[in-house]
Amino acid sequence: MSEPYGKAFSLMRAEAEPAWRAYTHHAFVEGLKAGTLPREAFLHYLQQDYVFLIHFSRAWALAVVKSETHSEMLAAVGTVNALVAEEMQLHIGICEAAGISQEALFATRERAENLAYTRFVLEAGYSGDLLDLLAALAPCVMGYGEIGKRLTAEATSTLYGDWIDTYGGDDYQAACKAVGTLLDDALERRLGAEFTSSPRWSRLCQTFHTATELEVGFWQMGLTP
Numbered sequence: 001m002s003e004p005y006g007k008a009f010s011l012m013r014a015e016a017e018p019a020w021r022a023y024t025h026h027a028f029v030e031g032l033k034a035g036t037l038p039r040e041a042f043l044h045y046l047q048q049d050y051v052f053l054i055h056f057s058r059a060w061a062l063a064v065v066k067s068e069t070h071s072e073m074l075a076a077v078g079t080v081n082a083l084v085a086e087e088m089q090l091h092i093g094i095c096e097a098a099g100i101s102q103e104a105l106f107a108t109r110e111r112a113e114n115l116a117y118t119r120f121v122l123e124a125g126y127s128g129d130l131l132d133l134l135a136a137l138a139p140c141v142m143g144y145g146e147i148g149k150r151l152t153a154e155a156t157s158t159l160y161g162d163w164i165d166t167y168g169g170d171d172y173q174a175a176c177k178a179v180g181t182l183l184d185d186a187l188e189r190r191l192g193a194e195f196t197s198s199p200r201w202s203r204l205c206q207t208f209h210t211a212t213e214l215e216v217g218f219w220q221m222g223l224t225p
């Protein structure tokens, strides 16, 4: 399928090249695929990502605040729940197995690349509407969906299999589709069916592009514990 996560996402992704490819094919990702990523880098990334998820949960909670319909609220609240109940749980589990306690995880000092990304997303939501916020959130959700799907098919090692299964699995792929539908519907509701002709479109694509670059920075941070 050429638009597995909806129409707007496909258009925004095309506008964000080559940053999109740098994000989804980063050396960190290729290391997960081949099992060559040093364990130390992976655990460092997971600890930072735990802090990232705390702020991302806040951003998705803001999407509930910025919703204008019940179905928008349902989609946003479903993501808040998936984040807090499942994704953060994955990090806690893997870190605990590696001897990093939940207290240590919570006390992780946030790296600047991490802080820049989540505060950029929150600011997009604070000063804008649901569209500005979703444009900043989409690269994270769909990027990991693409990476998970590709690595499920191409991985040559089982070392990072739990991580790959989480994002390549049916549940997560369904969540990406749901966010794609939320984005398409929210755009149509606010800007009309021809949303790419709206004067707001280029700014939304710019927000998506910046968030994509911040994802590249996050992977790069992961490689430098």
Ligand SMILES: Cc1ncc(C[n+]2csc(CCO)c2C)c(N)n1
Binding pocket: 049, 052, 053, 056, 079, 082, 083, 087, 140, 141, 144, 175, 215, 218
């Ligand atoms: C740097 C970074 N980017 C994206 C994700 C993936 N992710 C974060 S929130 C969310 C949506 C709800 O599941 C998803 C998929 C991550 N973990 N870390």
